[in-house]
Amino acid sequence: MTSHKATPPALPQPPPTGDAPGPAAAPRITSRDVARAAGVSQAAVSLVLGDKWRGRVSETKAQAVRAAARELGYRPNLAARSLRTGRTRTALLVVPVLTTEFFARVYTGAARIAADHDFGVVLYPSPDGIAHARDPFDSAAATLDGVIASSMAAEALTALRAAGLPLVMLDSDPDDDRATATVNLDIADGARQLAAHLTALGHRRITHLAADVDSWTFALRRHAVTQALAAVPGTHLRRLPSALGIDAGLRAAHAALTGPGPRPTALLCDDDIIAAGACKAVRRLGLRVPDDVSVTGFDDLALARAVDPELTTVRLPAEEFGEAGMRALMTALDGRPAQPPGPLPVELITRGSTAPPPPSP
Known part of the structure; x- marks a missing residue:
């Protein structure tokens, strides 16, 4: 067996003496440097970087100051600023x-x-x-x-x-x-766009897999879907709760597709994760998306493009x-x-998970 002796630690080296140069410290960039580069006064730099420039410095000068600060790598003394402000x-x-x-x-x-x-x-x-x-x-x-x-x-x-x-x-x-x-985002409009898309394809038996979350945004989706589908004659809306998860979406979709009464032709899901679970449920029942059942999501996560077929969903900015x-x-x-x-606009993204419903038996 080979023995290994520990190598003694290196002794600290003395600082350079005489004319031997040491490592040069990078010069500190000051507000004066930023002012010179931007062609403005130091007072203007202080106002812009302190975010107090509106009404006192023009937008053009403010942009020039911010650009100069980024280019020079200027970093203000935040500790001093905090004490001052x-x-x-x-x-x-x-x-x-x-x-x-x-x-x-x-x-x-x-x-x-x-x-x-x-x-x-x-x-x-x-x-x-x-x-x-x-x-x-x-x-x-x-x-x-x-x-x-x-x-x-x-x-x-x-x-x-x-x-x-x-x-x-x-x-x-x-x-x-x-x-x-x-x-806010225009969540209600997103829900209405999904409902309109499904009914325009001819769907009338639609189950809403609603997120089982007590929050304003999901209550708004439920209300918007209900109103939108109520305005289309002959539409039958059913709603089932689902936790936010793939397995939960699978269980809720399975219940929707195997429950009593005519099978829904479309599953309108409150988010892409529930929709991914719904797609699994459709396949496990020997059905096809979208030939037998259309599925929609909400959010346009990367997951929406990872499933096959890709999800029709609502893109949120x-x-x-x-x-x-x-x-x-x-x-x-x-x-x-x-x-x-006002509410930021959202966008309906149509992909392969939706199609006209199959002919009625």
Whole structure:
């Protein structure tokens, strides 16, 4: 057996002496450098990078300052700024889960706008889903400037709201005055587009696999689907609840397809994950999508293109959604009146999972 002796640790080397050069420190980029590169005053740089330029610096100059700061790699002294302004320049984004890419894309959009304002974004998945979100810090007011909550009930944020922070709600009831501002997608229009697509193909026996989640957004989908199908004579709508999961979607679809009465010719699902489970249920029963049963999703996740046939679904502009939410928070932090945009438009994406219904027996 070969023995191995430990190699003694290297002794620290003395610093270079005489004329021997040491490693050169990178010069620190200052606001004066940014001002010189942008062709503006230091005061203008301070206003723009402090996000207090509106009405005092032109949009053209503000863009030049931001471009120069990015090109030079300018990083402000955030600790000094926090002491001077009383702000931490940190926003919290609360989401129900991190198991779908939708919320990751919302974060990407929010972080992009935050970076333009020298803000950081802390992503916090609520451990209790849409239920009460625990304060992730000992004192939210001491460590945050504001909160954005995506697809959460306003009452779920009691601990965070008690800190008195500006709160922007995404995908939430616009009539709830507990939020500083609300930004929404046009979810109802997406549900109506799906219903219209199925009825235009000739479907009249439609089962809605509705997400078994107590939230404003899914209640809105149920209401929109009910109204849209009620307006089409001869349409029979059935609704079954489903948890948000592939296995849950499979079970709900199996129940819909094997229950009493005529089999539905279309399954309208509240999201792509439920729809993926529905497609599995159709195949396990020896049926085909879309020849025997059409299936639709909602969200247009990557999963919608991974199943075969690919899902007809509703595309949600998740990154633009996050951007709009962060802009609303920046507006609130500037003390300006909130002017949230109207619902962001969504888009019906038709793919191979829908077709006219089979001939009646």
